[in-house]
Amino acid sequence: MATQQVLIAGAWREADATGTFQAANPTTTEPLEDVYPVSSWSDCDAALASAAEAARQMRALPGERIARFLETFADCIEGCSQDLVAMAHAETALPVSPRLADVELPRTTGQLRQAAAAARSEVWKRPIIDTASGIRSCFGPLGPVCVFGPNNFPFAFGSISGGDFAAAMAAGNPVIAKANTSHPGTTRLFAEEAQAAADATEMPAGCVQLLYRISHADGERLVADPRVGATGYTGSRTAGLKLKAAADAAGKPIYLELSSVNPVVMLPGAVAERGEKLAEEFTGSCLLGTGQFCTNPGLVILLAGKETERFIAQVAARFKEASIGTLLSASVADSLATAIGLLQQAGATLLAGGTSGGGRGFSFANTLLRVSGEQFLNSPEALQSEAFGNASLMVVADDDAQAGAVLDRLEGNLTGSIYSDTAGGDDELYDRLAPRLRPHVGRLINDKMPTGVAVSPAMNHGGPYPATGHPGFTAVGMPTAISRFAMLECYDNVRPHRLPAVLRDENATA
């Protein structure tokens, strides 16, 4: 079978390949048929050259043109949704319905249309016009954006379909997409539709480009290349930190979503009031999608007591009873086994699961672990190892003070939840603990599990390091997510006819 082609400079062409690879069907663990190239640096270089030229051309386009491209692309996606869903299901084993067809695909096209609206209105440019001093500023495009998408959202975070792609394009930047190697076929289908939409809306060649796989060294060279404006990366912490180091050394912005254990604090009143309901809610959130969410609740903080013991026993029973889902890839299954081992080495005891297999294809038993607050405080780093998948760690603190100390030692996370009783009995404790959780999380949640990331302008899908690389930005939510891929451009004493439209006197707000 012929090796698939890469998309460079507006055309599909043979890769300058150093090798090939195939994705696996997670349900059968067998390789899928299609063969994809590992690109050499010369493919990266060609994509960069084309993207640099596309950036120059896109800079001159009105937001309306970008909006039309994004909307046409969304329409194209809907036109071939069945193919996309079938391919993504084969490559990821994520359920066709409701997950892929009814949730993630509409979310993806919705995001693209929200990005289109922001591109059209130019609201993301945040113009400031100081007529008295003759100084005006707004945000503008940053240059070509490299997007490395994750394995767990083949549509909504896909390299050439997801939030980073939509945000980068909305700001007028071309995108060089590096497919996630666990779903190259899904990414290829999106790239075909994106190129068709680019052709139909007469966008510059090279505004969307696709490589499937490159060496780690070429990845580091890519994000640091002078022609690059910025990078968006969602994936493992290890690979992400290597890219971050390379980009940082070159002074290139890189927005990363690396890992998060999403602590959930269950205050005693809530556990006493509705422990069984909480056990059901927690189990559902933790095992949803076989736990493969960035916002999976991987760490639960409880206060010692009889009700807490009953809650933990209920969760353990539910974990054992629940069916074991399929994981995205062999590497996800391996990493999960490694992480569970690390947590046990650091003192966590198994309450459920802990063994590989048990489900269809790549799988690992639903796993629940437990440590005391004291153990956590003795090994806070090891016990915050992300176990990406259907697993979670319960931390049982002796008292309020120890629970607070546990919160103080939390690393940066995307989310942190606090459950409290409805009658207000937990309020005083909430007031003492919430300020100690707040600085460590991007999104503070009450009485709700962290899974489920609404596409709202108020959303923060971000948080302090190591959840992301910068605590001031979100990866989800238009138009806020767009500002990651924009630079601040000031115009001082620039003659009126040379100003960008958004900065002209007729648009002055003050």
Place this chain on the structure above:
Amino acid sequence: MATQQVLIAGAWREADATGTFQAANPTTTEPLEDVYPVSSWSDCDAALASAAEAARQMRALPGERIARFLETFADCIEGCSQDLVAMAHAETALPVSPRLADVELPRTTGQLRQAAAAARSEVWKRPIIDTASGIRSCFGPLGPVCVFGPNNFPFAFGSISGGDFAAAMAAGNPVIAKANTSHPGTTRLFAEEAQAAADATEMPAGCVQLLYRISHADGERLVADPRVGATGYTGSRTAGLKLKAAADAAGKPIYLELSSVNPVVMLPGAVAERGEKLAEEFTGSCLLGTGQFCTNPGLVILLAGKETERFIAQVAARFKEASIGTLLSASVADSLATAIGLLQQAGATLLAGGTSGGGRGFSFANTLLRVSGEQFLNSPEALQSEAFGNASLMVVADDDAQAGAVLDRLEGNLTGSIYSDTAGGDDELYDRLAPRLRPHVGRLINDKMPTGVAVSPAMNHGGPYPATGHPGFTAVGMPTAISRFAMLECYDNVRPHRLPAVLRDENATA
């Protein structure tokens, strides 16, 4: 004479010192009387512990309280302005009037009051309230901020008085100030007033702290410490990049202002129309403050021709005629000599100056250099070495295409200026060249020199690397500069009475 004390945890105390230093009077080149400590890590550690506690307390304060502190501090500064001006003049040789007393001091108190207004109005929090989904977000304080101020603005960019200090405090963060070692006395006076203002307004102990000097290794440890929220640094590229590497590796935001040659493009029509006026304007800007401005015009791009030769000759004559100013320190004079040497090694020829001395105290002759466009394109990196001080490099391009190629090779800069003729004869060339300059500069200027940075909400005193570390932020202009020291905080389903005031329903904007 006793060694001066450091300010830690709200009290002046003996440093745990590893050595001492004295600043020099640049006019006499003799050491000044006061002796200052080089702090050990234990001083840094004590300051960090106090700052972490102050951050917790400040998080609970309303913006009104921060505003009152900033305004009281501005009043205190005005109350001892004569002492401040005298000390700064002794330590920097910058003129008492108008520079220090009539320009920089009012700018500094003005900045503090603008920061106070932003703290009071909380406009920097940029709240987004999505009542339908129950999701709300705003910016909040990031944690203790380390500020390393530069040598060239002892007031307006001072570690405990300048823009970074004002912005960090306005967002509710304590500041650990590291004095610039060329003006420790000025910084001490500011710290005394800041502590007095903090006492008068009942701010937490440790909201403002001062160390004079620390080892490079301790500086790198400081900016990477888990208790730090972010760092603001203005100074040399070499020292800044070491701090950046340390902060980046720890995932800590660091905002740097490193270096900038501030290219000025003089189009042929402008040179023909008003060459003599431009020579005067350029000379004035380049030699102002002995050229020691971040926005000093260090690179001029011209098109070959008779008028250009006349312009260059006029500038060279003016450089030779102008008096030679005093430089801030021996190290500034040494660095300037080194940079001029590097430019000559890279092919630049001397048109004026080039020798050390000639003025009172630390000084270097007003220096003008020249290269061809071809030479520049052969050594673009070396020929963009910043010669901080009273020096500039003229690049004479053969034609429009070569001028464009020179612009394409520019590194990131704070500013870029383009002069064109008033009749519109240069407009077509402007339209071709401006888009090639725009991506490399934070502030694009027409018909004006880059020196002079207005404190306007529309100002961008920032730009692409290596001018700064991130192209999306400005160091000057309230409230925009505040966002550097803020994190995005989302509240999801949080009970109404627990929300920050700015996110409650009564403040909903939509």
